[in-house]
Amino acid sequence: MSSVWETLEKFLDNVEKPARYIGLEHGAQRPPHLESNISWLLTYPDVYEVGLPNQGLQILYEILNESPIAEAERAYAPWVDLERIMRSELIPLFSVDTHRPASEFDVIAFNLSSELVYTNLINCIDLAGVPIKSSERTEEHPLIGAGGHCVYNPEPLANIVDFFALGDGEEVITDITKVMHEFKSLESNSQDRRDLLHQLSKIEGVYVPSMYEATYNNEGVQVLEPLFDDVPKLIEKRTIVDLEDWPYPKEQLVPITEVVHDRLNVEVFRGCTRGCRFCQAGMITRPVRERPDQQVRTMLQAGLKRTGYDEAALTSLSTADYSGIREVVEETVADPVNCGQVSISLPSLRVDAFTVDIAASIQNARRTGLTFAPEAGTWRLRQVINKLITEEDLYGAVESAFSQGWKRMKLYFLIGLPTETDEDTLGIARLAANCVKIGKRYTNAASVTVSVGGFVPKPFTPFQWFGQNTVEELDRKVWLLKDEVKKTKGIKLKWHDPKATLVEGVLSRGDRRLGDVLQAVWSSGGVFQEWSEHFNLDLWMSGLEEYGLSHEWFAYRHRDAAEPLPWDHLDAGLYKDFLWQEWRDALEEKGLEDCRWIPCYDCGACTGYGLDHIVASTSPPVGGSQGTWQDLENGNFAPQLLQINSKAK
């Protein structure tokens, strides 16, 4: 059997949104299914609408299909209605490209961007007809791989996933393919799966958990030891030096049915050195590597033409920081080829008036809402988390937006941050009320939506030692805010379920013992846990209890400097000393400037990769102290080396 389509199509009339399962996207490929090739099934463990736009998977999809020895297809988690049918009709997990059964691939590789999808990963493996535990799989089964931000603590999935790839995937995917291809072409009976995994573990950036033994000390803390001498003690993440060498996706997929971020996406830089201490993405993707503006222009132009989209997004962790952002945006909007029909979105706005001006120059006519993320309610707490936005920055941005025709603002905040007091929490309501007041000067329809999420400490951030707030404490803070925002008309409060925050926290810093818990939750029906209508804390609590584990121990407990962390065998490029110093500075409410425009403070990200930040402009962005926390008068004199060093490694 090489396609499930004939069986599948009989049932698609009975499911919600059947177009999720048909493929046919513009840009989709139909690989030849050559036996000698290494075939990858790139799987996003959530529904199609969420998974399809994922840029990481699309980049790997193209790189693999360009290779003469590899081919790649895509799969997404089937929604619960189709899953029921698949189980009763014995339809396995399939690729949407050719509807090939998942078990016929050499590798099933998952993108992990949230902890709550871990049970979906298990479900996908099971739907593929593959044993869930890596130790139960044999030569006849595909390898299970994973990448993405969550693999900076892969331990909860260590007994399930065969290998993890850390960091940028562009180069390592080819390295893995080569090793597998060589192994496959040997065709010798003595080749066992363990040999292959052993070989994979020697690739830089690849972590093979079965090559390490886990022991637990008296306090129950996990320590890993390599089983063989030639397996690395420390696995370093992979970093691509120059984005210009990787102008992917070249053929972004254009779906038939509506998906999130349904537009052309062009990545303008990778990495961020703003240094927000809660932000894992900003820590693990360092250093900053900008794409040359000429290439951005070409990718925009060619991409719009190729896809037929009338909207493009310039993506990064903080797009307003891109050198020459204004020029790129204005030129694209003014380009006669686009007949004035193209709009540009900046998905991550900085909080200042300058940013709003850029937004105003492009979103002609579509002024529905703008989103800002001050993250904390008081300047004191913003210094703790190093999100150095002054109140004036925020009000300036909001004033600028309301005065230019926007009517709705959305403000993002975290609650449960280290050192947070009720004054900080109530500060959220105060900021929002002041924003409404500014808005009312311009329009009676002015409204502000406040969105609060519970803070989850993440590995490789300065807050990795912090014990997160309990569910009760987060609930109390939400209630506090609810009462407070009622006093102002025009504020709407939304919040993330603190119970889900707890589960994220357990998994984010958990260890190998959680694999059994994940399997227990999955087998009692706990899939799509990232969807509030499916999330069920009871399943998690009874799973933890069943294996004698405590959610409090994993999530609520503060760690000290001496305690080994479950991800100590991984290297995200950051010195542990640096993170610890940042943790101490946070507690002393000391901010740290953005190193793109000041001398290096040696976080570790650049050392060893033979590169510096690649930024086209030596001066910090105009307009506002925000984020840089420096004297902007002297900004232009900030010393900085801005080129790739000779590969010193």
Next chain:
Amino acid sequence: MIVRLRTTKIGKIRFASHRDIAKVWERSLRRAEIPLVYSEGFHPRPKISFGLALPTGAESECEYLDFHLDDKKYENSKIVAIPEVLTTILPEGIEITGMVKMQNKYVSLQQSVTSTTWEIEVEENKEFVDEWVDHVLSSEELIIKRTRKGKEVVDDIRPYIREISVGQGDLNRSTLQAELKTQPRSLRPSEFLASAQPNLTMARLRRLKQFIDTGDNEIGPLELGERLNSDQELCPS
């Protein structure tokens, strides 16, 4: 200039909704660099209008759409190539099978189409379906209940049924061909199958033809237009 196209929707693409397909068209016309006239106002939209919605999951040999071509920006020689150019751009299963230029007296597809012919494969065998059809055709009225705007309304759908024929299908199934009226409202094939007891079970659905009743005779929506090129293959149904 208003251009009317006839297309198919066959195979995997049948699971894309009417709304999905509308977006696909907008993007495909942009990719083909076919200049369209845009609506005025705050939110300029390209002027494209679609015919009667096809249920998601149904196939069709005769979907129609009209768009306003900005012919000042487009050479005449390029216009005749539109079907070919678009077919290579559109997803697999959507093929353009006819194109005309509409006359000045333009009536939208939704308003002008009066009936459509469906091919409906049902789970029941031919003998059973023959009897069912006899009953339907000999009935004076066929009352169905349906909810409209939250209220239950009772409808006689007999006047909507023009013609039915029955053929043998695969695996003991049978195939109905039914011409159902679309004015004043569109009778859905699922309603038709529920018009008499016991209801028939639909296995597969395909729209074969759409008609405009001019009073004298029934013509296809393309026949209201003018051919752009004498070589243009144009089946008049």
